[in-house]
Amino acid sequence: MHRTIGVVGGMGPWATLDFFEKVLRATPARRDQEHLRLIIDNNPKIPDRGPAILGDGEDPTPALVATARNVEAAGADLIVIPCNTAHHFYQAIQAAVRVPVLHIMREVAGAASRRFTRLGRVGLLATRATVATGLYQDAFRLLGAEVVVPDERGQEVIDRLIYAIKAQGVDDALRSAGVAEGRGLNRAGAEAIILGCTELPLVLGEDTLGLPILDSNLILAEVAVGLATSAEPLPAPVRV
Amino acid sequence: MHRTIGVVGGMGPWATLDFFEKVLRATPARRDQEHLRLIIDNNPKIPDRGPAILGDGEDPTPALVATARNVEAAGADLIVIPCNTAHHFYQAIQAAVRVPVLHIMREVAGAASRRFTRLGRVGLLATRATVATGLYQDAFRLLGAEVVVPDERGQEVIDRLIYAIKAQGVDDALRSAGVAEGRGLNRAGAEAIILGCTELPLVLGEDTLGLPILDSNLILAEVAVGLATSAEPLPAPVRV
Numbered sequence: 508m509h510r511t512i513g514v515v516g517g518m519g520p521w522a523t524l525d526f527f528e529k530v531l532r533a534t535p536a537r538r539d540q541e542h543l544r545l546i547i548d549n550n551p552k553i554p555d556r557g558p559a560i561l562g563d564g565e566d567p568t569p570a571l572v573a574t575a576r577n578v579e580a581a582g583a584d585l586i587v588i589p590c591n592t593a594h595h596f597y598q599a600i601q602a603a604v605r606v607p608v609l610h611i612m613r614e615v616a617g618a619a620s621r622r623f624t625r626l627g628r629v630g631l632l633a634t635r636a637t638v639a640t641g642l643y644q645d646a647f648r649l650l651g652a653e654v655v656v657p658d659e660r661g662q663e664v665i666d667r668l669i670y671a672i673k674a675q676g677v678d679d680a681l682r683s684a685g686v687a688e689g690r691g692l693n694r695a696g697a698e699a700i701i702l703g704c705t706e707l708p709l710v711l712g713e714d715t716l717g718l719p720i721l722d723s724n725l726i727l728a729e730v731a732v733g734l735a736t737s738a739e740p741l742p743a744p745v746r747v
Numbered sequence: 748m749h750r751t752i753g754v755v756g757g758m759g760p761w762a763t764l765d766f767f768e769k770v771l772r773a774t775p776a777r778r779d780q781e782h783l784r785l786i787i788d789n790n791p792k793i794p795d796r797g798p799a800i801l802g803d804g805e806d807p808t809p810a811l812v813a814t815a816r817n818v819e820a821a822g823a824d825l826i827v828i829p830c831n832t833a834h835h836f837y838q839a840i841q842a843a844v845r846v847p848v849l850h851i852m853r854e855v856a857g858a859a860s861r862r863f864t865r866l867g868r869v870g871l872l873a874t875r876a877t878v879a880t881g882l883y884q885d886a887f888r889l890l891g892a893e894v895v896v897p898d899e900r901g902q903e904v905i906d907r908l909i910y911a912i913k914a915q916g917v918d919d920a921l922r923s924a925g926v927a928e929g930r931g932l933n934r935a936g937a938e939a940i941i942l943g944c945t946e947l948p949l950v951l952g953e954d955t956l957g958l959p960i961l962d963s964n965l966i967l968a969e970v971a972v973g974l975a976t977s978a979e980p981l982p983a984p985v986r987v
Contacts, residue, residue, distance in 0.1 A: 509792075519779040520771050527767065527789070531760050537914045539759040542791035548821065549767070551782035552749075581788065581821045674777045 510735040511544040513583020515574045515600070517551035518590035519673045522705035522724060526589035529728035534736070543735050546581040550574045556592040557666075560636040568596050572603040579604045585741055587611075587731050589705045589724055591633055595640045607744045609734075611727050615701060616646035618726045622719075623699065626652040629721070630692030632685070632711070633703030635666050643703055655695050661688045665704075672706040682710050689716045750975040751784040753823020755814045755840070757791035758830035759913045762945035762964060766829035769968035774976070783975050786821040790814045796832040797906075800876040808836050812843040819844045825981055827851075827971050829945045829964055831873055835880045847984045849974075851967050855941060856886035858966040862959075863939065866892040869961070870932030872925070872951070873943030875906050883943055895935050901928045905944075912946040922950050929956045 512530065516523035527547065536542045553571060558564025571593060575586055586608040588594065594611055601608045619626055631643050631654050644654045657665060668685045671677045689700045689711065699719040702708050708722045734741060752770065756763035767787065776782045793811060798804025811833060815826055826848040828834065834851055841848045859866055871883050871894050884894045897905060908925045911917045929940045929951065939959040942948050948962045974981060 517779065517782065517784065520782045524764070524767050524771060527764055531764060536791075537916075538910070539757065539791040539793075539795065539913055542757065542760045542789075544757065544792055545787070545789040546817075546821075547785070547787040547789065549782075549785040549787065551776075551779040552784055553779075555779065577786075577821050581786075581817050670778070673779055676777075 509543050510584035510741070511546060511582050512731050512735050513575075513578030513581070513586040513606070514545060514547040515550070515571065515578060515586060515588045515593070516547050517549040518553055518556065518588075518593055519706060520549055520551050521672065521675070521709060522589055523547065523549050525709055526587070526705065526724050526728055529725050530732055533729050533732040543732065544582070546578045546583050548574045548578050556590065556595065557634050557636040560592065560595050560639060567593070568599050571596050571600050575600045575604050575608065579606055585609065585731065585734055587727050589727055591703050591705060591723055592637045594642055595636070601744055605744070607741050609727060609730060610745065611723050612642045612646040614730045615643070615703070615721050615723050615726050616650055619647070619652070619699070619721055620650050626650060626698060628653050628655055628696040628698060630689065630695070630697030630700040631656050631703050632665055632689060632692075632700060632707055634669055635662050637703055638662065643701060655692055655697050657688045657691065661691065664688055668710070669704050669706045672709050677710050685711055686715050689718070693718050749783050750824035750981070751786060751822050752971050752975050753815075753818030753821070753826040753846070754785060754787040755790070755811065755818060755826060755828045755833070756787050757789040758793055758796065758833055759946060760789055760791050761912065761915070761949060762829055763787065763789050765949055766827070766945065766964050766968055769965050770972055773969050773972040783972065784822070786818045786823050788814045788818050796830065796835065797874050797876040800832065800835050800879060807833070808839050811836050811840050815840045815844050815848065819846055825849065825971065825974055827967055829967055831943050831945060831963055832877045834882055835876070841984055845984070847981050849967060849970060850985065851963050852882045852886040854970045855883070855943070855961050855963050855966050856890055859887070859892070859939070859961055860890050866890060866938060868893050868895055868936040868938060870929065870935070870937030870940040871896050871943050872905055872929060872932075872940060872947055874909055875902050877943055878902065883941060894941075895932055895937050897928045897932065901931065904928055908950070909944050909946045912949050917950050925951055926955050929958070933958050
């Protein structure tokens with residue numbers, strides 16, 4: 508008996524689509540009925556997370572909480588949020604529902620610890636707001652790994668790239684500039700790169716970057732499929 | 748103010764993913780918040796529609812009705828079912844909810860009447876069960892168009908192709924056999940081909956078939972986006 512995955516989605520919608528595809532690819536299935544049930548609330552009307560965190564935007568917490576409650580009411584046994592920046596509001600979301608909400612930074616750190624026996628430095632490509640929250644820095648500190656991030660000019664490139672993906676307007680020059688930032692982190696000692704924004708795997712990969720990546724959207728999908736197909740009890744919601 | 752699109756999905760999940768992508772592509776948006784809210788219940792546990800129609804399978808009506816009610820309760824203003832064969836159960840689904848449920852055959856016929864000034868013969872590639880229901884034949888008769896379908900051996904090829912798409916196991920030979928069936932319908936007088944199964948656009952297109960196609964999944968997505976972004980009243984549910 509499979510569990511149903513609830514998706515607090517739409518942040519952005521292309522990243523939710525990519526998450527859905529990664530769930531399908533990660534599911535061992537030869538026919539419809541062997542696939543997993545997902546309740547996806549693709550709610551792009553949720554206010555932008557970045558400005559809210561950086562100081563001057565509408566608070567997305569009420570919309571995030573309402574969307575999580577909506578997928579729970581529709582039958583979700585566990586919830587994922589395929590948007591890294593939204594995890595700044597994780598505690599309020601988890602507190603609002605009875606089912607466990609996966610935490611993307613913890614899952615990425617968990618995947619990193621399984622994949623690398625020792626990780627000294629890891630690069631982070633993410634929104635300025637995600638970098639500012641320190642959530643990846645905290646999660647990887649527990650592994651003894653240091654997170655390195657682009658400089659001010661580089662962060663501007665990454666933010667521009669992320670918003671261009673949302674607008675379906677990425678050109679070769681911008682993509683190349685994003686690749687250059689990843690390689691720059693590698694020269695600064697990063698042995699792997701966290702794609703810590705669910706838009707970034709749509710344009711960056713191990714083939715383009717030429718070094719190991721931790722794709723936060725893929726990791727979240729694989730963990731969700733593992734839990735949904737497992738006969739083990741789900742982890743209890745983390746209350747803080 | 749946009750309307751929310753409810754999706755009775757999972758039949759199959761790859762077709763639901765394709766529908767989602769077609770909605771995103773059809774939506775004029777430069778940022779997350781300009782995109783549409785969708786409530787997708789990707790419920791691949793719904794029993795297979797084909798065997799139920801052809802005589803020896805579990806009735807999917809209760810699961811279809813429950814899934815439609817679920818997306819309505821979660822906030823859908825209109826409902827789509829990106830599975831042609833499921834439309835055999837359309838009346839029961841529409842009767843179970845207050846919001847309008849689009850009817851894919853009527854929408855494909857409507858798109859055909861806008862695209863072709865006169866259509867004498869149209870080919871239908873669909874599941875054996877969809878062909879047997881006569882739903883496309885009825886919808887196109889209203890346009891004065893005759894629907895032509897593959898012969899027994901050809902229908903076996905198309906059914907095999909559809910189930911292979913669900914299993915992500917299409918090889919070149921099977922794809923070529925599907926293309927040959929479409930071209931055979933063209934030689935039998937079809938001026939266009941209805942891809943009357945939402946799995947088929949994943950492997951067949953105008954480029955491969957070399958003749959005009961009516962992609963039922965794309966048409967459903969475009970109509971849904973048009974209604975969701977329109978300021979006009981929605982069409983009333985069709986009660987029969």
